[in-house]
Amino acid sequence: MIRNVLIGVLSLGIAGTAYWGYREHQEKNAVLIHAENNYQRAFHDLTYQIDLLHDKIGTTLAMNSRASLSPALAEVWRIASEAHSDVGQLPLSLLPFNKTQEFLAKIGEFSYRTAVRDLEKEPLTKEEYRTLQALYKNAANIQQELRNVQHLVLKNNLRWMDVELALATNDRPGDNIIIDGFKAVEKNVDSFSKSAEFGPAFVGFEKKEKGFVRAIGKPISKTEAKRIARSFLDLKGTENIKVTASGKGADERFYSLTIRDPKTKSDIYMDITEKGGYPIWVINSRPIKKQTISLHEAANRGMQFLRKHKFKNLELYDSAQYDNIALLTFVTNENGIRIYPEAIKMKVALDDGTIVGFSARDYLSSSVQRPLPKPTLTAEQAKKKVNPNFKVLEQRQAVITNDMNEQVLCYEFLGTLGEDTYQIFVNANTGMEENVEKLQSVEQNYS
């Protein structure tokens, strides 16, 4: 009797467990399929966009009328950007695929810049045509490779989950057809990028790694770096300072300092350029107590600090309070002309007004030439170029870095349109609107 009951109970238990296991298995599969489908969509989408990209570049080449060239180039830009976003959704980050991504980004940038240009006034140059032809050829190569991979994926039911697994475990990734395919694409693009086919029109687009062009002087030693830190941070001398030199990957050599105050147990971190010993940035991670000084007072202290350390012609451009920290941005102002690329940021603790952060990266790497150019337009002429509904409330001259990475002299107009505040830069020579920025610095709290 007992035996029968026991058998009954146990078999029920087994059946229950089996059912539970089956359900779990099903759920797991559903989740896996879902993830796999996401990858598949991104992949097939990518191949489709590349097909389209190739065709579109072809049509721009065949086009003669400038009126239709701009929209066609804008289309190329859009497709390249979609393809770029598709690549970002595939599990390829462990696979070197950056050249292809860069290539897509570059096509986007090239087509954008040519599309927004007034092609009636400034038609495509021969070099730009050559670049377009080269892009067309290369897009054809990528298309071929990807079509091939796509065919194999569809034929053999290949799964992206396996790619992810193979890449993650480093388990002979050479065997995976998808990985091989993408590696081939990458190799192709790489050799293309290296060849001169891209033309000089393309080179200028890469963001120049400028380095700290304003940091001039003799290379300093580690001891000198310590000395500079002591005077810059007004240290007592009891602190432990650890200095390490930068590695090979740095654009420009610098020293990193970790300064530990044995009393307060708080760390100050600082980087100093090797050339000339300029402080690049400072962060003091000490906890900050209750606010006792105002933002205005903090701004004054920041200004004092800059003067003390021989930074000339700087004025406060922006200030904001985050809890008990003041964030200040200073820019150079030379004879009433603001030079925005030369910015210094500073954090001032509102408990005792000490500087807890400093960043001169932009200031040191700005390459604005002196003397500054003279404007050919008057402020009144420039003002006529802005939207007539825009209410100008402040104006001045300013130097900014525009979309093309050039430093241009502009008239800056600050004002309102409706309820919002905008900053509009009009080129002081051509009258072109170089940049329009909506200034939004306050956001409602949602909690």
Add this chain to the structure above:
Amino acid sequence: MKESLQQKAKCNKLGFLLFLYKKVNWKENRDKTTEAMREVSHMSRKMQRNLSLIVMAACLAICGKPAEEVKAFSNQVIQRGAVGDDVIELQARLQYIGFYNGKIDGVFGWRTYWAVRNFQYEYGLPVDGLVGESTKAKLVKASKYHERFVKEQIRKGNSFTHYGGTPLSQQVKGNKGGGAANRAARTTASNVPRGFSQNDIQLMANAVYGEARGEPYIGQVAVAAVILNRLEHPSFPDTIAGVIFQPGAFTAVADGQIWLTPNETAKKAVLDAINGWDPTGGAIYYFNPETATSAWIWNRPQIKQIGKHIFCK
């Protein structure tokens, strides 16, 4: 200065009352017989002494603690970007006289800035957008501030206005979704770096906390800086979410640690990175040398090591 003047006025008023009281006393005393007069006068003098003591005490009490409508602004100079009670008062007062039509949220943004400049222009003050002594004095004179009303609305999360000439009860528009009840009666908005929302910062803080919560502060800033450097880099997606959720890019995303609740340190680190501090010198990759399995990552040009992570190009 303003406060002390008003207090003086109050004391004067009390002095006048005292004078009246004496006068009445004297009038009464005149009608009494000499005897009674002496007695009464003695008593009244006693009373008078007591009363004057009481009045003096009251006067002192009032002088020491000014009444609510007298209280105005702390003595700080308020400038754009400031946050707090003074800004709430500034916005409420500017709204009272119709210069400010935005929300009273306690953050000195651009709209408040233009309102201040307009006010300074209209009232013949130097137009600099800074709220100092003279601007505050003029503003206090020209407007009213119903502090209790404003603070209560903020605490309840109501949307409201504070215009002069309209009864306050008609200026409450109730709580329409947006603002949640704000128990601390603090500001209802925050400063945010240009181009980033508080939610973007939160998402990045999640990623930083998941990736580097055991690292020193600077290591957390560095991880946030790498996310931002990737945004700019052509090899990576162009949005914060795109970079963070790129498959395989961050282990914390892959194993779900990104969904831990980040602490304040992580948020501060993200804010520092967004505001322009990049301890990595432009790195777009980092790895932990103890756990990194990929040979490829070791071949990247290394910039520096921060905490446990090596940052590279």
